[in-house]
Amino acid sequence: MAEILTAIFNTSNLSATVRMATPIALAAMGGSFSERSGVINLGLEGMILSGAFAGVLGSYISGNPWLGVLLAVAAGGMMGLILAFFAVGLKADHVVSGVGLNIFALGLTTWLMQVIWKSRGTSEAVAGLKEVSLPLIRDVPVLGAILGTNSPLVYLMLILVFLGWAVLFRTPWGLRIRVVGEHPEAADTLGIKVHRIQYACVVLSGCLAGLGGAYLSLGQLNWFSMNMSAGRGYMALAANIFGQWNPLGGLLASFLFSFTDALQMRIQAAGIAWPNEVIQMLPYLLTVAVLAGAVIRSRPPAALGRHYEPGRNT
Amino acid sequence: MGTDALRMRGITKRFGRIPANDAVDFTVAKGEIHCLLGENGAGKTTLMKVLFGLHKKDAGEILLDGRPVEISSPGDAIAGGIGMVHQHFMLVGRLTVTENIIAGREPRSGFLLDYRRAREMVREISGRYGLKVDPDARVEEISVGQQQRVEILKALLREAELLIFDEPTAVLTPPEVQELFGVMRRLKASGKTMIFITHKLKETMEISDRVTILRDGRKVATVETARTTPARLAEMMVGREVELRVARPEVTRGERILALKDLRVKGADGRYRLNGVNLEIHRGEILGIAGVEGNGQLELEEVVAGLLKPAQGRVWLGAEEITALDPGAIRARGVAYIPSDRLRRGLIGSFSAARNLILGSQRGRAFAPGGILRHRRIEEEARRLVADFDIRAASVHEPAAALSGGNQQKVVIARELSRRPELVVAAQPTRGVDVGAVEYIHRQLLKMRGEGKGVLLISAELDELRALSDRIAVLYEGRIVAEGPSGGFTEQELGLLMAGEGK
Ligand SMILES: Nc1ncnc2c1ncn2[C@@H]1O[C@H](COP(=O)(O)OP(=O)(O)OP(=O)(O)O)[C@@H](O)[C@H]1O
Ligand SMILES: [Mg+2]
Numbered sequence: 001m002a003e004i005l006t007a008i009f010n011t012s013n014l015s016a017t018v019r020m021a022t023p024i025a026l027a028a029m030g031g032s033f034s035e036r037s038g039v040i041n042l043g044l045e046g047m048i049l050s051g052a053f054a055g056v057l058g059s060y061i062s063g064n065p066w067l068g069v070l071l072a073v074a075a076g077g078m079m080g081l082i083l084a085f086f087a088v089g090l091k092a093d094h095v096v097s098g099v100g101l102n103i104f105a106l107g108l109t110t111w112l113m114q115v116i117w118k119s120r121g122t123s124e125a126v127a128g129l130k131e132v133s134l135p136l137i138r139d140v141p142v143l144g145a146i147l148g149t150n151s152p153l154v155y156l157m158l159i160l161v162f163l164g165w166a167v168l169f170r171t172p173w174g175l176r177i178r179v180v181g182e183h184p185e186a187a188d189t190l191g192i193k194v195h196r197i198q199y200a201c202v203v204l205s206g207c208l209a210g211l212g213g214a215y216l217s218l219g220q221l222n223w224f225s226m227n228m229s230a231g232r233g234y235m236a237l238a239a240n241i242f243g244q245w246n247p248l249g250g251l252l253a254s255f256l257f258s259f260t261d262a263l264q265m266r267i268q269a270a271g272i273a274w275p276n277e278v279i280q281m282l283p284y285l286l287t288v289a290v291l292a293g294a295v296i297r298s299r300p301p302a303a304l305g306r307h308y309e310p311g312r313n314t
Numbered sequence: 315m316g317t318d319a320l321r322m323r324g325i326t327k328r329f330g331r332i333p334a335n336d337a338v339d340f341t342v343a344k345g346e347i348h349c350l351l352g353e354n355g356a357g358k359t360t361l362m363k364v365l366f367g368l369h370k371k372d373a374g375e376i377l378l379d380g381r382p383v384e385i386s387s388p389g390d391a392i393a394g395g396i397g398m399v400h401q402h403f404m405l406v407g408r409l410t411v412t413e414n415i416i417a418g419r420e421p422r423s424g425f426l427l428d429y430r431r432a433r434e435m436v437r438e439i440s441g442r443y444g445l446k447v448d449p450d451a452r453v454e455e456i457s458v459g460q461q462q463r464v465e466i467l468k469a470l471l472r473e474a475e476l477l478i479f480d481e482p483t484a485v486l487t488p489p490e491v492q493e494l495f496g497v498m499r500r501l502k503a504s505g506k507t508m509i510f511i512t513h514k515l516k517e518t519m520e521i522s523d524r525v526t527i528l529r530d531g532r533k534v535a536t537v538e539t540a541r542t543t544p545a546r547l548a549e550m551m552v553g554r555e556v557e558l559r560v561a562r563p564e565v566t567r568g569e570r571i572l573a574l575k576d577l578r579v580k581g582a583d584g585r586y587r588l589n590g591v592n593l594e595i596h597r598g599e600i601l602g603i604a605g606v607e608g609n610g611q612l613e614l615e616e617v618v619a620g621l622l623k624p625a626q627g628r629v630w631l632g633a634e635e636i637t638a639l640d641p642g643a644i645r646a647r648g649v650a651y652i653p654s655d656r657l658r659r660g661l662i663g664s665f666s667a668a669r670n671l672i673l674g675s676q677r678g679r680a681f682a683p684g685g686i687l688r689h690r691r692i693e694e695e696a697r698r699l700v701a702d703f704d705i706r707a708a709s710v711h712e713p714a715a716a717l718s719g720g721n722q723q724k725v726v727i728a729r730e731l732s733r734r735p736e737l738v739v740a741a742q743p744t745r746g747v748d749v750g751a752v753e754y755i756h757r758q759l760l761k762m763r764g765e766g767k768g769v770l771l772i773s774a775e776l777d778e779l780r781a782l783s784d785r786i787a788v789l790y791e792g793r794i795v796a797e798g799p800s801g802g803f804t805e806q807e808l809g810l811l812m813a814g815e816g817k
Contacts, residue, residue: 172420190418191389
C-alpha cells in the first residue's frame with residue numbers, strides 16, 4: 001500500500017501528468033469552441049496529427065522550431081476550414097465529416113512523410129523546442145518540480161486555456177458563440193451571423209489542436225511518426241464533454257486522464273505484484289467511471305450537430 | 315395619422331411554385347396597432363418574415379417612413395427600427411434574461427462584456443415600459459408570460475419603432491393577455507407602431523385600430539376596427555359565413571364511459587401535479603376542464619391516454635380498469651387522443667401527411683397485411699381523410715412540418731376521430747387555429763357527442779368551454795375546485811376559480 005501511495009504522490013508523476021495533458025487540453029479547448037458554436041468536432045484527431053506533421057516539416061525546412069509551431073497552427077486551421085466547409089457550408093453530417101477528416105489527415109501525413117523523408121515509420125529528427133526554466137517558480141518546493149522546467153508550449157497551453165475560458169464566458173464574442181450553439185434562429189434574429197461564427201470557431205479549434213500536435217512532435221520529441229496522435233483527439237473530445245464544454249473543465253479532465261495514465265506506468269515500473277493487465281486497465285476503468293457519471297449530468301449545447309438554414313422553423 | 319410607418323408594395327414570396335404571398339400591399343400608419351388576420355396558411359407569418367429579413371422576397375418593395383429600404387437579413391431590419399416577437403420564442407433557455415436581451419448588442423469595457431452595465435440597461439428599459447423581469451433569472455426558469463416580456467425587451471433595446479407580434483396571445487393565460495395589452499397600449503402612447511397577429515377576433519376588436527385581412531396569400535381588405543364586426547372579419551378571412559358559436563343540441567346522457575378515482579400524480583420536484591382528482595364522463599357528454607395552464611391539465615390528458623402512470627388512483631373506461639394499460643392498449647379500446655402539444659405528441663414532422671394519418675394503425679391488417687406496409691392503401695385512406703376533413707395540403711406526400719398550424723391540427727383530428735372512438739380526449743384542440751377551423755373542430759366534437767361518445771375537453775379558452783361543454787370542472791393546483799353544469803358559471807366566476815379565488 002505504501003508503495004502505491006508513493007507512486008501516486010510523486011512529483012515526477014505529477015509533472016508527467018502536466019506534460020501528457022498539454023496536447024489533450026489544447027485540443028479539448030478547440031472542441032469547446034467548436035461545439036459551443038454547435039459544430040460537433042470529431043476531426044480533432046486529424047487536426048492534431050496534421051499539426052504534428054506540419055510542425056516537424058516547418059522545422060525541417062527552416063531549421064527554426066518556432067516556425068514549425070507556426071506552420072502547425074496554420075495546418076490545423078486549414079483542417080478546421082475543411083471541416084467547416086463540409087459541416088457548415090455544405091451541411092454534411094458533422095460526425096461523418098469529422099471522421100472523414102481524420103482518415104484524410106492520416107493518409108495525407110503518412111504519404112507526405114514517405115515522399116519527403118522516404119520513410120514509412122518516422123521522419124528525420126529536426127530541431128525541437130528547448131525546455132525553459134522559470135526562475136521564481138523553479139525554486140518553490142513541490143510546484144517547482146512539477147512546473148519549474150518545461151517546454152514553452154506547456155506554459156503557452158496554461159495561458160491559452162485561461163484566455164479561452166475568458167473569451168467564451170466573459171466577452172461579447174463568447175456570448176454570441178454560445179447563443180449560436182444553443183439557438184441559431186435566435187442568433188440570426190439578433191443580427192448575429194451564424195455561419196460566420198461557426199466557421200471561425202471550427203477554424204480556431206483546428207489551430208488549437210494543431211498547436212497540440214506541435215507539442216507532440218516538437219515539444220516532447222523532435223520527429224514525426226505515423227499516426228502520432230494515437231487517439232488523443234478522441235480523448236480531447238471526451239475531456240471537453242467531461243469538462244462541460246468549458247476550457248478550464250477540459251483542462252482538469254485532461255489532467256485526470258493523463259494522471260491515471262502516468263500512474264499506470266508508474267505502478268508497472270514500481271514492480272508491484274499485481275497482474276500487469278489489471279494495472280493497465282486502471283486508467284481506462286477510472287475514465288469510464290468518471291465519464292459515465294459526467295455524461296449523465298452533462299448538457300450539450302442545444303443545437304449541437306444541427307444545421308442552420310435561415311428562414312426555417314421559426 | 316400622419317405618415318405611414320411602413321409600406322409594403324406588391325410583395326410576392328413563393329415556396330416552390332406556390333405563392334405564400336401574392337402581390338400583397340400592406341400599409342401601417344405611424345403610431346397605430348394594426349391587426350393582421352387570416353386563416354392558417356394565409357401567409358401572415360411569411361409576410362412578416364419578409365419584412366424582418368428572414369425570408370427573401372421574390373418581388374415587391376418595402377418603404378419605412380416613406381424611404382425605400384432593402385432588407386435582406388434581420389440585421390438590416392433591426393437597423394431599420396423593426397423588432398419582432400416571434401410565434402415560437404427566440405430565447406436561449408440556459409442563458410439569463412440579461413444575456414438573452416443584450417446578445418448582439420453587448421456593452422463592453424475593453425475586450426470584456428460589461429455585465430454590470432448590461433444589467434442596468436435591462437433594468438432601465440424594463441422600468442421605462444413597465445415590463446417587469448428579473449435580469450439574473452435563467453430564461454428556462456421563468457413563466458411563458460415573462461419570457462414574452464424578454465422577447466419584447468429584446469426588440470425595445472434595439473430601439474425598435476415598429477414592433478411585430480406574431481400570435482403573442484396563443485401561449486398566454488387570460489390575465490397575461492390583459493397584461494400584454496396594457497404593455498401594447500403603453501408602447502402606443504410612447505409613439506411605437508405595432509403589427510399584431512391573432513386568431514381571436516375578440517382580441518382584434520379590443521386592441522387594434524385597423525385590420526388587414528389576408529386570404530390564400532392575397533390581401534382581401536384593410537378596414538377600420540371601429541367600423542367592422544367579428545362576423546364580418548370572419549367572413550372576409552374564410553370567404554364564407556362562419557358560425558362563431560356552434561349550437562349545442564340536446565342529447566340524452568348515456569351510461570358512464572370514463573371514471574377517474576382519486577388520481578394523484580407527483581412531479582419531478584415532489585409536489586403533486588394531480589392531487590386527488592375524481593371525475594366522470596357519460597356517453598353523449600362533453601366534460602370541459604377549465605384552468606390556467608400548469609395546474610395539472612397536461613398530467614390529466616397524459617394519464618387518460620396512458621402516457622403517464624399515476625402514483626395513486628384508478629382509471630376506468632366503461633367497466634374496465636385501464637390504469638395499468640400501455641397507450642397502445644388504451645387506444646385499441648377506443649380512446650382517441652388529441653394532444654395539447656401536437657408537434658411533439660401528435661405528429662411526426664418529417665413524415666408525410668399520409669403516414670401521419672395512419673399512425674397507430676400501421677401494424678394492423680388494414681395497412682400492413684403480412685407485416686408489409688401497403689403504400690397504395692395508405693395513400694387511398696389518406697386521400698379519403700383529406701377530403702372528408704377538408705385538410706389543405708399541396709399533396710398527401712407533403713411532410714407534416716410543412717403544413718400550416720391549422721392543417722396540422724386537422725391531420726391529428728382526422729386520424730383520431732376516424733377510428734370510431736368511444737372516448738375523445740381533446741387537449742387545447744383549437745390553439746393557434748383559425749376561425750374556420752375552430753368552427754370545424756367544434757362541429758366534429760359535437761358530432762362525437764351526438765353519436766353517444768364521451769368527450770374530455772381540456773381548454774384554456776373560456777368561450778370554447780362554455781359553448782361546448784355540458785359540464786365544466788375547474789382544475790387548480792391539481793385539484794378540482796368546482797364542478798357543475800356549464801350554464802351555471804359566468805365567465806367572471808370561472809376566471810376567479812381558475813385563479814384559486816372564489817369558493
Ligand atoms: N419554409 C417554408 N417552406 C415551404 N412552405 C412554407 C414555408 N413557410 C411557410 N410555408 C407555406 O406558406 C404558406 C403560408 O404560411 P404562413 O406560415 O405564412 O401562414 P400563417 O398565415 O402564418 O398561418 P398560421 O396562422 O397557421 O400561423 C403555407 O401554405 C405554408 O405551408
Ligand atoms: Mg403564422
